[in-house]
Amino acid sequence: MTPNQPDPPPHQSEPPPHQSEPPRPAMQIEDVTFHYPDQPGLFSHFNLRIETGQRFGLFGPNGAGKTTLMNLMTGLLTASSGTIRLFGHEMQKHQRSVNKLFGYIPQDFAFYQELSPVENLEFFGAWSGLNEGTIRKRTRELLEILGLGAVRHKKVQQFSGGMKRRVNLAIGVIHRPRLLFLDEPTVGVDVQTRHAVVNYLKQLNESGTTLIYTSHQLSEAEELCDTIALIDEGRIITHEALDTLLSRHRQEGLEGLFLELTGKNYRDQSV
Amino acid sequence: MFVMPVLLVMIVTGMQSGTFELADKNKLPLLVCNRDTGAASRQFIRAVDTMGMFEIHPIPATQNEAMIREKVYRKEALMAVVLPADFSAQVAGRTRTLAGKVLKSFGLGDSAGGGAAGGGGIPLTLYYHPILQESFRRSAEGTLYSALQLVESRQLLKTLYFSINEKELPDTLENELLSNREKIDEIPVSRNVNRRAPTVSQHNVPAWTIFAMFFVVVSLGSGIVRDKRSGSFVRLKTLPTSYVVAILSRQITYLGVTMIQTVLIFAIGVWIFPFVGLPRLDLPDDWWGLILISFLCGWCAVSYAICVGVFAETEEQANGFGVISIVILAAIGGLMIPDFIMTGPFRTVMKFSPLHWCLDAYYSLFLEGGKLKDVWANVLSLAIIIAGLQGIALWGLKRKNLI
Secondary structure (H helix, E strand, C coil): CCCCCCCCCCCCCCCCCCCCCCCCCCEEEEEEEEEECCEEEEEEEEEEEECCCCEEEEECCCCCCHHHHHHHHHCCCCCCEEEEEECCEECCCCHHHHHCCEEEECCCCCCCCCCCHHHHHHHHHHHCCCCHHHHHHHHHHHHHHCCCHHHCCCCHHHCCHHHHHHHHHHHHHCCCCCEEEEECCCCCCCHHHHHHHHHHHHHHHHCCCEEEEECCCHHHHHHHCCEEEEEECCEEEEEEEHHHHHHHCCCCCHHHHHHHHHCCCCCCCCC | CCHHHHHHHHHHHHHHHHHHCCCCCCCEEEEEEECCCCHHHHHHHHHHHHHCCEEEEEECCCCCHHHHHHHHHCCCCCEEEEECCCHHHHHHHHHHHHHHHHHHHHCCCCCCCCCCCCCCCCCCEEEECCCCCHHHHHHHHHHHHHHHHHHHHHHHHHHHHHHHHCCCCCHHHHHHHHHCCCCCCCCCCCCCCCCCCCCHHHHHHHHHHHHHHHCCHHHHHHHHHHHHHCHHHHHHHCCCCCHHHHHHHHHHHHHHHHHHHHHHHHHHHHHCHHHHCCCCCCCCCCHHHHHHHHHHHHHHHHHHHHHHHHHCCCHHHHHHHHHHHHHHHHHHHCCCCCHHHCCHHHHHHHHHCHHHHHHHHHHHHHCCCCCHHHHHHHHHHHHHHHHHHHHHHHHHHHHCCCC
């Protein structure tokens, strides 16, 4: 992997805000309520704001609602009430156009294993609304950046776990999203791949992409995130810059902070 | 997607061709145990042989009932007929009684016929294997009754002639009286001037082509389930393009598959069937009607497959339900059993099978010589079914939050 050529700045789908106006937050969740039939009151009047350009980490014990919150933010689930806005655009009213602004890297491999990386990128690139020329160019760039150039035409089912994670990542960023959701992007990969992926994500952020990241790999989160929120049972326990939080709680690492704030008991979900 | 449907149509048509050529070409073996020594039994056997339905296998008169049953049980033939030792005597006695009655009604002779009491029937015994379907058995019995009637008629004529003229009925006159039957002019009702009798290919190729089209449920239905359960579906939901586009694109692809299947099977019916001993498939004159009906049948099959895929939770569910439901719909739709012999409730249920409307349309074109204007009711029915299935699929996608 050769992460020495960062992506160019993300495509602006709208004119930049006027200089005197404060930049719109990347994500704004206002008064959102959502619950599953067997889990009433999971999110009740929930609020969260994530600024543009942040490397935001979302953490919490099992069953805290991280995945549900991620699904609400990406539109996979619909809130019962409240609004969710991406860069000022309301998700529920403008779902299709809002989808152009963000990319999603799910925890499960989200591509067609029987296709090659090129074919997957062409397919999902077309679904992202890109034209043929742009798809071809981006495919070339991404496969080089992520070290998959030599295997571009091989079927993904033949790849190692680390290579599949990189394909997963490439598909999520092909359309140069302004906001990138990452759900456990490096689970099951070796140290080299994890290191390379984290560096690439940092470069993406430097190019202007806001990152919303969730993982159980707290050491990785410390390296990647500048702001974190800790949620438990659908409520935000803390939401602050990482350095400030660690300093205030006199913790050296995120793991210690996590255990201090959420406790050490098992958090098994009810069966 | 292509080889198996072609094999299916060829094999089923080949098997069914035996049914269509039951007389003359594919005769049913019949064991005949003749314990009689008179002329009437020989005439009966000759008459049965002439009718062309049976291949006569004589067995010795010494064979008892248990032996005959054993032969039928072992399927040396599925039927056996036993003529009793007094068959000719019984025929003679019966005809004498009948002749006496006829003469008395003319005011000639008396009614005492003499001989064996002819009130009862002649006790021919027919053994048949239980696997012989009732329709075949009835057909075989009808032939035997016809042969028996011929023998009785011959005997009756001879007896009457002798009673009146006191001499034997001349052979030439006997043959003239018994052979000079009225002919039946068989005309297949057709919307065009074509009077050709429909062949096994005309009946089977359209029917099993429809069956093959609907088997697209196996690949398309399970493909949709695979999409839903895989991570790629989650990604598709977060992209700007609607999943409805994905469903439509799959429909177009699989519609193309069904059209290719249809063209391939029909082409084989036209050009290959004659080389394998099957009648050539005659395509309808109205090509636009054929294309439209084929398109609608294919789209109906695809719509059904999508419905199955939307509601099934696993690939096993989609495949299992899909395959068995198609067999059921084919059965009630008239593909396996002609709809005209279905009983009351099934005639109503039949109308709910999409395959029924597909088959009815194809038969209008292939068997009745119809044109597009003659199948508008089928076009409308198929369009309604397609719209219904698509609507149900969309509702299912919405309910499951897939779109």
